[in-house]
Amino acid sequence: MMSAWGVMHSMSADRSGLAGRTITADTRRRVWSFARPYRRWIVGFVATTVASTFLGLLPPLVIREIFDSAIAEGDGGYLNQLFVVLLATAAGEALLSLLGRRLSSGIGEGLIFDLRRQLFDHVQRMPVAFFTRTQTGTLVSRLNNDVIGAQGAFTGTLGTVVSNVITLAGTLIAMLVLEWRLTLLAVAILPLFVLPARRVGRGLQAITREGMNLNASMNNTMTERFNVAGALLVKLFGRHDDEAADFGDRARRVRDIGIRSAMYSRVFLIALTLVGAVGTAIVYWLGGHLAIDGALSAGTLVALGLYTVRIYVPLTSLSNARVDVMSAFVSFERVFEVLDTPNPITDRPGARDLRQPAGRVEFRGVRFAYPSAESTPESLEVAPASATDGAEAVEVLSGVDLQVEAGQMVAVVGPSGSGKTTLVSLVPRLYDVTEGAVLLDGADARDLTQASLRAAIGTVTQDPHLFHDTVASNLRYARPGAADTLLIEACRAARIHDVIAALPDGYHTVVGERGYRLSGGEKQRLAIARMLLKDPAVVILDEATSHLDTENEALVQEALTEALRGRTSLVVAHRLSTIVDADVIVVLDGGVITESGTHDELRLAGGLYAELYDGLLRAETAQRTEP
Ligand SMILES: Nc1ncnc2c1ncn2[C@@H]1O[C@H](COP(=O)(O)OP(=O)(O)OP(=O)(O)O)[C@@H](O)[C@H]1O
Numbered sequence: 001m002m003s004a005w006g007v008m009h010s011m012s013a014d015r016s017g018l019a020g021r022t023i024t025a026d027t028r029r030r031v032w033s034f035a036r037p038y039r040r041w042i043v044g045f046v047a048t049t050v051a052s053t054f055l056g057l058l059p060p061l062v063i064r065e066i067f068d069s070a071i072a073e074g075d076g077g078y079l080n081q082l083f084v085v086l087l088a089t090a091a092g093e094a095l096l097s098l099l100g101r102r103l104s105s106g107i108g109e110g111l112i113f114d115l116r117r118q119l120f121d122h123v124q125r126m127p128v129a130f131f132t133r134t135q136t137g138t139l140v141s142r143l144n145n146d147v148i149g150a151q152g153a154f155t156g157t158l159g160t161v162v163s164n165v166i167t168l169a170g171t172l173i174a175m176l177v178l179e180w181r182l183t184l185l186a187v188a189i190l191p192l193f194v195l196p197a198r199r200v201g202r203g204l205q206a207i208t209r210e211g212m213n214l215n216a217s218m219n220n221t222m223t224e225r226f227n228v229a230g231a232l233l234v235k236l237f238g239r240h241d242d243e244a245a246d247f248g249d250r251a252r253r254v255r256d257i258g259i260r261s262a263m264y265s266r267v268f269l270i271a272l273t274l275v276g277a278v279g280t281a282i283v284y285w286l287g288g289h290l291a292i293d294g295a296l297s298a299g300t301l302v303a304l305g306l307y308t309v310r311i312y313v314p315l316t317s318l319s320n321a322r323v324d325v326m327s328a329f330v331s332f333e334r335v336f337e338v339l340d341t342p343n344p345i346t347d348r349p350g351a352r353d354l355r356q357p358a359g360r361v362e363f364r365g366v367r368f369a370y371p372s373a374e375s376t377p378e379s380l381e382v383a384p385a386s387a388t389d390g391a392e393a394v395e396v397l398s399g400v401d402l403q404v405e406a407g408q409m410v411a412v413v414g415p416s417g418s419g420k421t422t423l424v425s426l427v428p429r430l431y432d433v434t435e436g437a438v439l440l441d442g443a444d445a446r447d448l449t450q451a452s453l454r455a456a457i458g459t460v461t462q463d464p465h466l467f468h469d470t471v472a473s474n475l476r477y478a479r480p481g482a483a484d485t486l487l488i489e490a491c492r493a494a495r496i497h498d499v500i501a502a503l504p505d506g507y508h509t510v511v512g513e514r515g516y517r518l519s520g521g522e523k524q525r526l527a528i529a530r531m532l533l534k535d536p537a538v539v540i541l542d543e544a545t546s547h548l549d550t551e552n553e554a555l556v557q558e559a560l561t562e563a564l565r566g567r568t569s570l571v572v573a574h575r576l577s578t579i580v581d582a583d584v585i586v587v588l589d590g591g592v593i594t595e596s597g598t599h600d601e602l603r604l605a606g607g608l609y610a611e612l613y614d615g616l617l618r619a620e621t622a623q624r625t626e627p
């Protein structure tokens with residue numbers, strides 16, 4: 001009954017959307033290209049299976065000899081020999097089974113390994129737009145479930161189809177040679193089982209799929225509520241009871257489907273056991289009558305009985321083989337779908353390195369609209385194509401011209417949502433311009449290699465991210481292998497060293513979402529230190545919109561002065577002290593630069609800047625006098 005589980009499992013595999021599917025020759029070729037490196041292993045596996053099947057045919061024949069020759073003729077010496085053969089066969093089967101498993105797991109796990117690495121590498125190189133549109137959970141499931149499903153194409157089909165065909169053929173031939181009428185009879189009762197089994201299998205499959213969905217929804221609830229931000233939200237709104245009730249509902253559904261699934265599985269197993277027992281009984285009954293009449297020896301009858309058990313499992317499994325193979329191929333297609341998602345931001349052929357950048361940045365007639373859905377596979381989208389998707393994408397920047405000389409500091413100001421973050425994200429090519437060009441040292445950013453472009457630019461985002469790792473590791477992300485003294489130097493310059501030194505484990509304190517929580521200002525200074533370690537020619541700084549307290553503000557200001565010295569900098573500024581320091585201030589409004597000049601020039605002009613400035617001044621004085 002060992003492989004009954006295999007049969008059951010394969011029958012319950014998720015086969016959504018299989019109806020009417022065909023496998024294209026192209027997919028087949030690609031699947032084969034993944035299997036190619038393992039072709040020696042595959043040959044070895046098939047050979048092992050064949051050998052193991054033939055070895056498995058032996059014991060019933062030996063037992064027949066024991067009855068018909070050794071016992072019938074009272075030959076003790078022959079019996080001893082047969083005993084040794086039985087032991088040797090068992091040992092040989094054990095060894096072959098071990099070898100076969102080693103080969104099949106080597107193929108299967110190797111395939112998972114190859115697919116996962118390719119997927120991970122492809123996905124991590126995708127542009128930001130891909131990640132803003134993709135559901136992380138769905139993507140991770142592609143890397144987990146579908147990769148495993150695709151592996152089933154090999155271990156599953158190879159393991160079940162190939163070995164079942166061989167086992168079945170070998171056993172049937174042996175049975176037919178022994179007594180063909182009984183064999184046909186044993187096969188004839190099979191539809192009695194196969195037909196209901198297929199029905200139960202389909203039911204089980206639907207239940208399994210539903211169970212997986214219910215489980216996923218329960219898990220999603222947990223991950224959303226148990227991350228720091230979610231847990232905080234639940235607490236602040238005091239919704240614990242509602243959350244518990246909602247979770248209880250989901251968990252209850254998982255429980256109920258678990259019971260149904262267990263019952264279906266058991267019915268399936270019982271039916272398989274029953275048909276084996278019935279088949280064997282029939283063989284012994286009719287065969288017994290033949291033996292009484294002297295048409296069949298007792299040994300042959302026992303051998304037939306033993307063989308009969310071995311044909312039902314492979315036959316049932318083969319009756320589902322087509323679906324198994326199809327579902328494995330569908331998994332492959334889903335993996336290919338991700339691998340085939342084109343990456344719109346790649347190095348152009350012949351792209352050159354940006355060597356020893358001076359740090360001149362220029363925006364020339366830049367127009368930009370956020371990319372629409374076309375670059376993401378539909379099945380990975382957060383929401384299916386919405387009404388706005390077909391429509392013309394809204395232009396965020398509509399004709400920006402700006403020249404930043406090497407070593408200059410330009411402050412970008414403007415109302416919230418005016419496109420400041422968007423503008424600066426075009427420099428390191430997080431997005432490509434829709435029209436116009438961004439130039440570095442006079443070269444179009446798209447003509448430079450991404451590696452050299454990003455090496456020249458250091459960015460501190462509005463909400464800097466830290467990995468769940470030590471402070472030191474987070475800093476070394478900018479410069480792997482940097483000596484401790486370098487880290488400390490950078491942190492001193494960024495005015496964050498004292499804070500880190502006072503942490504429980506100093507530079508070895510784990511930070512990130514789940515580690516030690518740094519304040520907003522501290523996090524931004526740590527991000528500045530990380531940027532300093534990179535030592536870029538161009539600095540892009542997107543200041544946090546939230547107001548810092550006065551002390552933090554002064555520290556950030558000092559950190560900034562240090563960070564920006566001798567570098568070209570593009571600062572999205574929200575704080576007066578930063579703005580006033582800038583060489584040039586540009587005001588972004590409605591996707592275009594409406595004003596530009598020094599602080600004094602713009603104040604006198606009395607435009608949007610003067611208005612913004614007065615607002616900021618009022619806000620900051622109010623904040624200062626409040627406590
Ligand atoms: N990934 C995105 N996809 C589509 N639209 C976006 C995306 N990110 C931003 N936008 C839109 O682009 C516009 C400009 O956003 P941006 O983040 O550049 O504003 P901002 O000037 O930095 O604002 P703030 O001062 O509040 O940070 C907004 O209308 C915003 O909704």
Ligand SMILES: [Mg+2]
Nearest residue numbers: 420421462542
């Ligand atoms: Mg912004």
